Amino acid sequence: MKRTLAALTTLAAAAGGILAGAPAASAADGYCTTSSGISRGAYWVFVPTTSGGSTSCVMGSGSSGEAVDALQAALILCYGMDVGGRDGVYGAKTEAAVRSLQRATGQTADGVYGPNTRNVVEWRWTGNAGGGKCERL
Template identity: 55%
Template structure:
């Protein structure tokens, strides 16, 4: 009986948001909490990352900051999903993420994680500032 009550109490605490849960994407290293610049093939892009700099991170509704703004910019400019880049992961950002996920045959849960990162086209700028030809490409 005590185990049942304890299990019910723990489940209720998680459901009510009293106790946090780990990121849901299995390959994620943690929550996206900042933006890092990634460089590949002479181009650079700003992408969401963990506090430690890993781009394998998770964010969803309620997240906010430069990492959300970078995602919103990429969704709008490179994925034809026009939304404002206000840095708040709300219903519009969640819906845009669901669209990217659906277009790429991913589970459309609206939560950004490593699989969504790979399916999203990002704005890549030349490392050489004299060349002004940004491109949209996947991670």
């Protein structure tokens, strides 16, 4: 009994140390909750962002909204991937498309869109005179 109690105490102390060393939630970039227009010369694109405008945000299974729609647009228009349609819902097909993109770019294929994945996505940039091109931010 004493050994079990000692082991649990040690485990609790170790877990407390791990949790204490983790960054505070406010230090994280946050979740993609909206999309923002970014321009580059005569071209512009909508990309997922946090409510504060950071493009280093996170989405995954269960996310929804205009940020997911912006990602789905890039996956469809620039990669020809099947995401189950542009419905703004990060469902199984969107997750599978993100995994495929992650594998193709040498990332860990976890299906979660975050800053590392954002850095390899080609977005559909639309020109003022029509037309467009796919390239990274």
